[in-house]
Amino acid sequence: MNNEEPRPEDESAPQAKQPSFAEMIGSNSSIAQNADGGIDLLTTVGGVRGILETVLPGFLFIMVFAFTSNLTWALIASIGLGMIFMIIRLVKRSTLIQAGSGLLGILICAFAARNSGNAKDYYVPGFYVSAAYMVGLIISVVVRWPLIGLLFGFIRNEGTEWRKRPERLRRYQVATWILIAVFALRLAVQIPMYFSDQVVSLGLARALMGVPLYAAALWFAWLVSRPAVAAGSEPNQPGPAA
Secondary structure: OOOOOOOOOOOOOOOOOOOOHHHHHHHHOOOOEOOOOOEOHHHHOOHHHHHHHHHHHHHHHHHHHHHHOOHHHHHHHHHHHHHHHHHHHHHHOOOOHHHHHHHHHHHHHHHHHHHHOOHHHHHHHHHHHHHHHHHHHHHHHHOOOOHHHHHHHHHOOOOOHHHHOHHHHHHHHHHHHHHHHHHHHHHHHHHHHHHOOOHHHHHHHHHHOOHHHHHHHHHHHHHHOOOOOOOOOOOOOOOOOO
């Protein structure tokens, strides 16, 4: 029999690194980063497929309605395209979250338009969504818990410690105001179009002020809230957690 006691594990052997809470939050966040630590806009908004799933159904709705003046055909085209996107994801066994939420949004908009019989009401749910986001973001700034700070802070491995540093808090408040401005601009431009019955213009404005404007604002918010680089450190190296 071998009575030799088992030797303790070599403490010098490399141990598997456990991801921090911030890293886990960042990996599951909708905000994607590139190799340089910057924000990857295309991946963040769902890639090319995600952009198409978000923009095309509404764009097809307004195009069909513009050429046919038939609300039913416009709704069928929009819902049908949303279902096609869902089927494609099912066939490829990819995540259904974005396509599913997009299809649900289309159905809600279609119900609003069908219920009133007016094509412009297809865009009414979007007004409520933009207003809700805007109010939520404003409240977060007022109570000094800016939502962009909560999101970016975990991605940058700052946690919520940035709240103890006035400069970091101010930067995240400014970044949050940038997103607030996007939702406010959407309402300021689109609601007058709705009440003046500019259905086609409203549809085009919704497409242009959707993903493209949101992505641009998110990128700008990321730059504005970027931590200052300490003297002598490399710009692309993450600094110590605040």
